[in-house]
Amino acid sequence: MVAEGIERLLDDDFELVALAQDGRSLLDIIERENPDLILSDINMPGGNGLEVLKTLRARGDSTPFVFLTMHAEPALAASAMRSGANGYVLKVSAGDELLSALRQVLAGGTYVTPSLGARYLRGRMADLHELTPKQREVLRLVGSGLRSKQIAAQLGLSVRTVEAHKYTIMQILDVHSTLELVRRSEDLGLLF
Incomplete structure (x- = not known):
C-alpha cells in the first residue's frame, strides 16, 4: 500500500522503472534496468537498504540513492550518507518534500530532512559542551x-x-x- 502511494505521488514527475520487494530484487533490478535514481527504504527483507547501497558503491555504481524511511535517528542518517547515500527523507515528511529531495539529488545535490539536521546539530552541541x-x-x-x-x-x-x-x-x-x-x-x- 505504501509503495503504491509513493508510486502515485511520483507518477507525474518520474517514470517508475520497477518496484522491488526486497534487497536481492533491488540489486537485480538495478543491474537489469540501470535506473537514473534509486529510492529505497532502510528496512526490507533479503538485505536492508544500507547493505544494498554499500554493495552498489563497492561495485563502483554511483547511481544516486535516496532513502525514504521511518528511522528518524540522526546517527543512522549520518551513517547512510557516509555510506554513499545522496538523500535521506523521513516517511512522515510531506510528499512535496520527497519530490523536492529527488529533484535536488538528480541535479547533483544531496538532501537530508531538515529536522534530522537540526537534531544532529543540537546533539553535537550538547556533546561538545559536556x-x-x-x-x-x-x-x-x-x-x-x-x-x-x-x-x-x-x-x-x-x-x-x-x-x-x-x-x-x-x-x-x-x-x-x-x-x-x-x-x-x-x-x-x-x-x-
Whole structure:
C-alpha cells in the first residue's frame, strides 16, 4: 500500500522503472534496468537498504540513492550518507518534500530532512559542551591512535586518570568501545 502511494505521488514527475520487494530484487533490478535514481527504504527483507547501497558503491555504481524511511535517528542518517547515500527523507515528511529531495539529488545535490539536521546539530552541541578541555584533549589523542599509556606520557597524567577521562567520554557519547568512541566522535565532528 505504501509503495503504491509513493508510486502515485511520483507518477507525474518520474517514470517508475520497477518496484522491488526486497534487497536481492533491488540489486537485480538495478543491474537489469540501470535506473537514473534509486529510492529505497532502510528496512526490507533479503538485505536492508544500507547493505544494498554499500554493495552498489563497492561495485563502483554511483547511481544516486535516496532513502525514504521511518528511522528518524540522526546517527543512522549520518551513517547512510557516509555510506554513499545522496538523500535521506523521513516517511512522515510531506510528499512535496520527497519530490523536492529527488529533484535536488538528480541535479547533483544531496538532501537530508531538515529536522534530522537540526537534531544532529543540537546533539553535537550538547556533546561538545559536556566535555571538559582535558577530556577533549584525551579524545583527540585517542582519535589519533594513541594508547592510554602514550596519552598519559604526553599529557603528564597517570594512566588511571587518562582511563577515567576516556570512560567518562564514553558514557557521555553512549559508546562501549574505543572503536565506537572514535567513530561516534568523528560523526559528531569532535575529532579535529
